[in-house]
Amino acid sequence: MKRAHILIAIIFLLLSTLLLAAAGDGLWRTKVPDKDRARQNPFAGNASAQAAGARLFKQNCASCHGDDANGKDRHPSLLSDRVRSSTPGELQWLLTNGSMRNGMPSWSRLPEQQRWQIISYLKSLKENENAAASASK
């Protein structure tokens, strides 16, 4: 009986660890409602919004994610494939709700328009990198 309890405890711990690892590896995307995922950025491709987003990123995000968005200390890079492949709607959902169990706070205190501006900037990082890669070929 005692051995069974220990076995159950070990399985529980292993499952918890796996779940936590999964949560830290983009599980939040599975929680985004379809309605939110499908939302479009009203400022997509807008250079002015990207510039404003860069300023907002520097003020609010860079202290954790680094000036170049490439991650800092234990905070993840925003140049990762996971972020790049996220839809604008998914990123808006993440900024609004945060991923609090993983240390990402909610940024609902910023007006929604400013969150879209930050997303414009993040998406422009990807476009700039793609352009640089094509130029070097």
Next chain:
Amino acid sequence: MSRLQAKFAVVLLPLALLLAFPSRPQAQENYFVTYTHNMEEPGTLEVSNKSVSGFPRDGNSFLGSAVEFEYGVKTWWTSEVYLDGQTTANESTVFTGWRFENRFRPLMREHWINPVLYFEFEDINSADKALLEVVGHDGVGDFLERNDRSEREREAELKLILSSNVKGWNIAENIIAEKNLAAEPWEFGYAIAASRPLALLAGPNPCTFCRENFSLGAEMYGGLGDRYSFGLKDTSHYLAQIIAFRMPQGPSFQISPAMGLNNNSHGFLLRFGVSYEFNQFASLWRK
């Protein structure tokens, strides 16, 4: 150095230090009394000063002040320590005590209304004039007691914070219950507030005095009596305007003129505050 110069030095030196430190501050509190569900980011330390000056009709004018150290322990847990003091004209300047508070956000996602649970223990004396909340039958009469006749008060305080961010607006309501641990009844109070940035869109160019760096709002707070005499009788209430300014690479400033709404209130209070965030404060010690 004259006494006046020394006072100026005490005020200006910390300000100069704050301005000299490179950081990316984005202090989040717009209000003086009302709490919102916006928690401190994990690892970030916010240092702020909240002061209030009052001019009681039958007493000496005063300046109450609280220095606040707010730390984000987790995304859902913020911890704060306050050090309170006051100076009263024709009397003295005294340290009045300390407060330790914790705020917990039980729901891990953003909702239409977001609750936060607040627990505080305070060890202050009755000469405290920081006016960080108004409860029970608090009123202008409490401010007429001389500093040298104050008595120690140990109190526990609970708050239910309800707050929403909607279309650029923040709307917050606090329900307050406070108990003097020396066998006095529970006292109750409330605070409600709303604020909005002057612009919801950020401009593309760096600027200090852009509209998005300013917020305007209002808050109302007051007492609701105690367990034995719940209601508005012999309570005090205030309505205040708030103007907040966030300097993009510097501190945040708030100013709030408040009007007393009945005879038991101060006629006029002027609150002002300055705050500064040290982002990822914990990581400074790891390096």
